[in-house]
Amino acid sequence: MIITNNLTKKYGDFTALDQLELSVKEGDIYCLLGANGAGKTTTINLLLGFIQPTSGSAFINQLKVEENPLETKRFLAYIPENLMLYPSLSAVENLDYFSGIGGKSLNKSQLEGFLEEAGLQSGAFHKRIESFSKGMRQKVGIAIALAKDAKVLLLDEPTSGLDPKASNEFGHLLQKLRGKGVATLMATHDLFRAKEVATHIGIMKDGHLKQQFVASDISLSQLEKTYLETMDYKTLVS
Amino acid sequence: MIRKTIKKEIKELFRDGRVRISIFIVLLLLGVAVWISSRQYQNTNQDYAAARLSEREVWDNQGEKNPHSAAHYGTYAFKPKYPLSLVDQGVDKYAGTSIFLEAHKRNEAQFSAATDQTGLSRFGDLTPDFILLFIMPLFIVLLGYNSFTKERELGTHSLLKSAGARGWKIVLGKWIALFLPVLAITTSLLLLAGIVLSNLPDYGVFQWSSLVAMGLVYLLYYAVFTNLVLWVSHWAKRSGISLVVSLSLWIVACLAAPKAASNIAEARHPYPTRQEFAANVLKDKEAGLDGHNPWNKEAKLLEEQVLAEHGVDSLHQLPFNFNAYRMQKGEEHEAEVYFKQYNYLKEQYQKQSGTYRSLALLSPFLPARFLSMGIAHTDYATHWDFSDAAENYRIATQKFLNDNTAQNTKYGERGYKASADFWKQLPAFDYDPPGLDKVLENNSSNLMILGMWTVLSFILLFISTKKI
Numbered sequence: 001m002i003i004t005n006n007l008t009k010k011y012g013d014f015t016a017l018d019q020l021e022l023s024v025k026e027g028d029i030y031c032l033l034g035a036n037g038a039g040k041t042t043t044i045n046l047l048l049g050f051i052q053p054t055s056g057s058a059f060i061n062q063l064k065v066e067e068n069p070l071e072t073k074r075f076l077a078y079i080p081e082n083l084m085l086y087p088s089l090s091a092v093e094n095l096d097y098f099s100g101i102g103g104k105s106l107n108k109s110q111l112e113g114f115l116e117e118a119g120l121q122s123g124a125f126h127k128r129i130e131s132f133s134k135g136m137r138q139k140v141g142i143a144i145a146l147a148k149d150a151k152v153l154l155l156d157e158p159t160s161g162l163d164p165k166a167s168n169e170f171g172h173l174l175q176k177l178r179g180k181g182v183a184t185l186m187a188t189h190d191l192f193r194a195k196e197v198a199t200h201i202g203i204m205k206d207g208h209l210k211q212q213f214v215a216s217d218i219s220l221s222q223l224e225k226t227y228l229e230t231m232d233y234k235t236l237v238s
Numbered sequence: 239m240i241r242k243t244i245k246k247e248i249k250e251l252f253r254d255g256r257v258r259i260s261i262f263i264v265l266l267l268l269g270v271a272v273w274i275s276s277r278q279y280q281n282t283n284q285d286y287a288a289a290r291l292s293e294r295e296v297w298d299n300q301g302e303k304n305p306h307s308a309a310h311y312g313t314y315a316f317k318p319k320y321p322l323s324l325v326d327q328g329v330d331k332y333a334g335t336s337i338f339l340e341a342h343k344r345n346e347a348q349f350s351a352a353t354d355q356t357g358l359s360r361f362g363d364l365t366p367d368f369i370l371l372f373i374m375p376l377f378i379v380l381l382g383y384n385s386f387t388k389e390r391e392l393g394t395h396s397l398l399k400s401a402g403a404r405g406w407k408i409v410l411g412k413w414i415a416l417f418l419p420v421l422a423i424t425t426s427l428l429l430l431a432g433i434v435l436s437n438l439p440d441y442g443v444f445q446w447s448s449l450v451a452m453g454l455v456y457l458l459y460y461a462v463f464t465n466l467v468l469w470v471s472h473w474a475k476r477s478g479i480s481l482v483v484s485l486s487l488w489i490v491a492c493l494a495a496p497k498a499a500s501n502i503a504e505a506r507h508p509y510p511t512r513q514e515f516a517a518n519v520l521k522d523k524e525a526g527l528d529g530h531n532p533w534n535k536e537a538k539l540l541e542e543q544v545l546a547e548h549g550v551d552s553l554h555q556l557p558f559n560f561n562a563y564r565m566q567k568g569e570e571h572e573a574e575v576y577f578k579q580y581n582y583l584k585e586q587y588q589k590q591s592g593t594y595r596s597l598a599l600l601s602p603f604l605p606a607r608f609l610s611m612g613i614a615h616t617d618y619a620t621h622w623d624f625s626d627a628a629e630n631y632r633i634a635t636q637k638f639l640n641d642n643t644a645q646n647t648k649y650g651e652r653g654y655k656a657s658a659d660f661w662k663q664l665p666a667f668d669y670d671p672p673g674l675d676k677v678l679e680n681n682s683s684n685l686m687i688l689g690m691w692t693v694l695s696f697i698l699l700f701i702s703t704k705k706i
Contacts, residue, residue: 073401085394100241
């Protein structure tokens with residue numbers, strides 16, 4: 001579903017992403033870990049077609065992103081770190097709009113069904129987004145992905161700022177989407193959540209993918225140790 | 239996608255308290271402006287009808303009188319207020335409403351509304367054209383300045399981009415959503431004006447086609463503003479910047495450009511002063527025949543020419559009164575002088591209009607303003623047309639009176655009086671302004687410039703917003 005071949009992005013002399021080789025298959029949840037500036041968000045922006053690669057290529061559902069910017073977006077849903085929706089519109093109205101511009105025309109009960117599936121309480125369906133917490137907005141974001149029937153989900157720090165309960169609920173939602181065969185690429189700082197939900201984990205540093213694991217092959221403490229070592233935080237490890 | 243965007247934008251607009259207040263204020267202003275204008279329209283036309291009737295009665299009931307005395311006594315040509323002046327009063331307030339028609343002299347229109355007002359009138363009147371030309375574009379600015387910037391500020395921009403939406407569809411959706419309230423308000427105003435005019439005594443000829451044409455002109459004007467405001471909003475990084483730039487565009491287009499155009503046109507093609515104009519008329523008059531003076535050079539030449547033409551030796555042998563004939567020839571000479579001098583003024587006016595048109599490339603306000611006034615028959619072109627029609631009537635009246643004297647008296651005969659019922663034989667002055675076709679033909683360059691503004695601003699918007 002998601003493939004990158006030697007994907008590179010340079011800004012002048014600065015290399016934000018260097019020859020990234022990545023593959024996220026159907027039903028995989030791939031968590032990219034790394035410090036700020038490691039290249040996680042650059043990877044997501046390249047997959048979204050928001051920026052163009054300096055070299056290499058990215059594919060979504062076998063379509064080259066650079067050559068098919070609109071077509072590839074039909075298969076994906078994106079939830080940024082701070083998902084912002086239209087504050088004067090309700091959850092249903094936001095979902096109706098975003099699924100509408102994604103090409104889906106849904107009736108009221110279908111829209112409510114997706115919100116329910118995303119875990120939003122029914123009392124909030126018709127409330128304006130301006131009164132929503134970040135966790136509630138993330139649920140609407142998941143509902144957008146569900147309504148769009150997205151094959152690929154790109155998440156950029158989706159759990160940052162969420163309380164443990166909301167973060168846990170979000171993890172469950174990702175598992176639910178995994179069950180539907182959605183390929184998820186999630187950039188995060190949250191090692192615990194990554195270990196909880198991921199099928200695969202990669203650690204990035206200075207634009208390079210330094211380490212890759214199958215999540216089930218590594219414990220949380222091993223992950224933490226490897227991460228800190230990769231980040232050159234050796235003093236803290238001892 | 240377009241329909242969804244329209245629906246979303248409209249919901250956002252109407253849930254915003256500022257927008258609701260703006261719409262309420264614009265509607266209130268429009269209602270008040272239409273009410274004030276309809277009152278003015280009725281009052282002016284009642285005065286017009288009464289004055290026209292009274293003046294004609296005075297003319298018809300002069301009793302037995304010498305026709306040349308009647309020519310000096312004179313009469314008035316009154317300019318009616320045309321139905322669409324209810325929407326656009328144009329230059330009516332300053333152009334004068336009646337022209338005194340007398341022998342030997344072409345007078346300017348007098349009794350303009352502005353002369354009856356105090357200096358406070360400099361602040362302008364609350365009229366529908368003020369709302370349509372100035373307030374509505376401002377309303378578009380207030381409604382649309384953050385159309386795109388809010389997406390960036392809210393953070394919804396990245397979600398929109400990731401949704402796979404085609405840029406032009408989002409832009410078109412936003413365009414229609416911004417234009418719909420403007421369309422609704424403009425249509426309501428023109429419909430209201432049409433209903434009011436259809437139910438008022440019709441002093442001119444009210445035609446729905448003219449009202450529709452006027453509406454289309456305003457909608458094109460608003461389309462240009464909608465395009466520019468959305469383009470600025472797309473280009474600007476923040477709503478504050480977008481608002482300032484859009485307001486600056488409004489100030490330049492609606493306030494600065496028309497005043498600058500007026501100053502430039504006046505500086506490049508100035509009208510003569512009243513004194514210069516009067517001196518030129520007098521000079522030309524003196525160079526030709528004076529109908530009252532049988533001893534001047536031209537009168538003597540005319541006398542010799544007429545005697546030769548009729549093969550007689552004496553003016554007494556002519557089959558008509560030579561004095562009246564000379565008077566008529568004098569009138570014709572004076573009429574030529576006035577046409578020449580007024581044509582010079584008209585040429586200057588045409589040149590000024592040409593300058594305006596060339597400056598209309600800087601602002602869509604100018605072509606819209608000219609077209610609106612033209613369709614409403616409240617522009618200078620209509621005033622010139624009325625003034626020329628009144629002058630032609632004056633010349634015809636003088637001929638009517640002089641011919642009567644020439645046919646009914648002998649040379650040297652004094653004290654002739656036309657019968658009391660003679661005056662009624664003079665047809666009443668009746669002026670029909672140019673029809674809509676003619677107005678549009680005369681304003682074809684303004685139509686073209688406004689059309690060009692519309693097309694270019696659409697191209698600018700849709701090319702620059704290809705990618706959202």
